[in-house]
Structures are given as C-alpha cells and as structure tokens.
Amino acid sequence: MGGVEKIDGVPVTEAQIAEWVAEAEVGYDVEALKRRERGRPGRGAEPAQVVALRLTAEQLAKLDARAAREHKSRSELIREAIAAFAA
Structure with missing residues (x-):
C-alpha cells in the first residue's frame, strides 16, 4: 500500500496535520x-x-453526452424527462 496520503487528490503534509x-x-x-x-x-x-x-452502456453514453452539452447532471436530465413524460 504505502505512498502519500491524499484528500481529494491533494497530498496531506505534516504542516497540514499540525494545523x-x-x-x-x-x-x-x-x-x-x-x-x-x-x-x-x-x-x-x-x-x-x-x-x-439500470441503463445500457449506450444509453449511459448518450445521457452523459447530452448532460455535458447542456451543462447538467445525469439526475437533472432524468428528472426533466420524467416531468415531461408525466405532464
């Protein structure tokens, strides 16, 4: 295992631990x-x-592509789709 401990990808230093x-x-x-x-x-x-x-890899890829284009999360898009369907 070993190595440097990290938090959110940032190494934890002895100075940070002291703080x-x-x-x-x-x-x-x-x-x-x-x-x-x-x-x-x-x-x-x-x-x-x-x-x-559960989504197929293809469905997930399409969802992620649209989410990126619209600057939204997967969840936002799914909620919007359900709201439009239920209207």
Missing part, C-alpha cells in the same frame, strides 16, 4: 457545527426517494 491538531486542541464550537447544513439540499417538503435505474 489540524492545533485546531482540535483549541476546541470546536459545537453549536456552530450543529447549525451547519449538511447533505444535499431538499427537493420539496417531503423527503426525496432514491430510485435505482
């Missing part, structure tokens, strides 16, 4: 951490449900 240790030793504002919004934003009043979808 994290110093920050932790000072302590964290727990109330501020609780107030932070985490996770994906909601899609309405009700919780959204995740639905699995």
